[in-house]
Amino acid sequence: MIVVTGATGGLGGATVEHLLARVPADRIAVSVRDTAKAQHFADRGVRVRQGSYEDAAALRDAFEGAEQVLLVSGNDPAADMVGLHRNAVEAAVAAGAGRILYTSQQGAVPGNPYRPSDIHIATEAILADSGVAWTALRNGAYGPLDQVLGPWQRTGAIAQPEDGPVPYTDRADIAEATAVVLAGDRTFDGPVTLTAPTALTFDDLAKIASGLTGSTVKRIVLDDEQWVADQITAGVPEQLARLMLTWYQAARAGYFADAAPWLAELLGREPRTAAHRLAADWRAVGDRP
Template sequence: MIVVTGASGALGQLVVQGLLEKVPAAQIVAAVRDPGKVAHLAARGVQVRRADYTDPASLDSALAGADRVLLVSGNEVGKRVPQHRAVVDAAKRAGVKLLAYTSILRADTSTLRLAEEHVATEAAIRNSGLAYSLLRNGWYFENFGGRIQGAAQRGEMVGSAGDGRISAAARADYAAAAVAVLTAEAPQQVYELAGSTSFTLAELTAEAARQAGKAAAYRELPQADFAAVLAGVGVPAPWPELLADSDAGSARGDLFDDGKALEKLIGRPTRSLSQAVEAALNA
């Protein structure tokens, strides 16, 4: 039995859909805070169980009988370490044979503030004594959706990434990697996952301009100014500071990787820059 936590989220749903192509639906558990959000998965025969990262009893019920578990990292920045530890503890009580976790690219050396909670979670997993796989996901193309649309509409993209190269991949690519690991006979302990190719924000802007058929340019801002821009357009705290920090981190190489581990794992190249821009402009 394979349990996917956070299965009502964008990544979790893609993982469950991918698993449905590999294993019988009855062997898949979608563990979610609100079961009503995944009624469509239940209709396909997937087991749906309530699982709240802040409710240990619900986690014990959700993981009962599980052989393999995918812990999809939570979205409540600042609260994720105790939430993730609760899942790790429940997995240990359930005798899970493999615990996979969606971490961040090169978590142990990354300078990104977003890496901090992932590092702590990875430590908890290692210390649990459970067999594990760390899916260290790089940047998601979907993170750039608003900026791609803005470049096409306003003729400008702003950021603090300098000439840093970003090896992004689509959410579907990372979901396919999770499916591959969850169904592998002997998965690795650590996977550094990133896009098959890389780009700068200037190159991303140029591609958005090309597809939109209008001129657009990338404008570099100090990190604090970029955070202020994000806050000004309604990005909720603490994300303006975290995203600006991530831009600055990309200038230091934190979002670049050319090992092609993701491509090898899923058996195909990841989504290209042109495909990602097209998807964002058509969203």
Template sequence: MIAVTGASGQLGRLVIQTLLDTVPANQIVAIVRDVSKAEDLRASGVQVRQGDYSQPETLATALQGVKKVLLVSSSEIGQRLEQHKNVVQAAKNAGVELIAYTSILHADTSPLSLAQEHIETEQLIRDSGLSFVFLRNAWYIENYFSAVGTALQTGKVFGAAGEGKFSAASRADFAVAAAAVLTGSDQGGKIYELAGDQAFTLAELAATLAELSGKPVAYVNYAETEYKDLLVSFGLPEGFAHILAQSDTGAAQGGLYDGNGQLSKLIQRPTATLRSVLQAHLATV
């Protein structure tokens, strides 16, 4: 059986939907914190099991009989390592044969502060003795959806990335890659640096929005501290605003760029473009 943690989340749900194309539903386990949020998955025949990263006893039950598991990294920054440790230990105890982990692009050399918990989790998995695959994902293009409304209202995209390039891809592309690894053979020990085929700057993001919307949109670059303060003024918690601002300056140093094409090779097609993803989103707003 193949299990996916965080299965009611955006990435986990897409991974399961992709797995259903080739794997019998009763051989897929959706591990979720709240089973009421996965009734659609249960209706499709997938086994839905309750499992909370912070409650190890639930994970032991959730992973029974599982041979491969996708550990979708926790969204609780600052608590990730301990939560991931619980999943890894439960997987080892359950006799899981392969653990795939969603890490961050070039985790071992990344200038982004977000990378630290990913590096520590990767080492934790290595030390466990489990056969592993690291899916080092670049940014999701969907990360920018929250900025679209503001950009169209103000005519500005804000950031601190300068001319830094983002090799972002759609969440669906990363999901297809994860499913390919989970259903493939001889994956143990592999590390994939997964990124979109066409990198873009935030100025190019603004230009694409302008073209698609017919409204003037320009990129405004800030220093990291100024951008953090701007995000706080928009209502973001200071800690999260700091992470976003630091991620932009990390991107300015090349931390979110990769041109090796591993993602498109893994999914056996070109990755979705910034234009196509934004166009589809604008059609819904």
């Protein structure tokens, strides 16, 4: 049986949908905080059990019968995520899982200034010491592009701190590839990096955006502290702004620069590019044709 955590979230839920297209529903289970939110999976024959990383005993029950467990990483900056991930790994081991898969991050290596990297590095170390076969899916940046580009559609400018090349990746592609791995079509031991095929800078994206809009989208490089001050003025908590700043710092230092071939291999096609995503975002604003 394949058990997926976080199945009511974006990545976990999409992964389950792709699994349902590949394996019988009775081979799939989900461990979720609120079972009512997973009723749509139960209606299709998926086993739904309550479990959260805070409750080790519930997790052991939720993981019962698991051959593989997918641990979708948590992202609460106020929580002890390493400790919570340890709970999940230990529960999967106690349940007898043969392999644990974990949604890690591209560039999860020592020295990366992006603070969540430390969580992924520590969790991968826990997996390595677990005594169970494990896979760390080091996913490329797959959040909404406007999180890192800012409101370029409204302002006509990408006014952000200095950046570097990043293979911006589509979450839907990551979910599909994760399902492919879980379904057993390909096995990886240890870390594997899943990214779009090309790393782009904000200069590159500004040129793409200019082509979409028919007018020049400028790239304006902001001083780090000025950017943080602007974010605070806009209502973003300073702690969150400084956390996001470390992402730009990591990008400019090259920690996300390397694109990998594995996502395309798993999908059997070219992954969706940042250009495709920008075009979709542009059409969505104002329902453009």
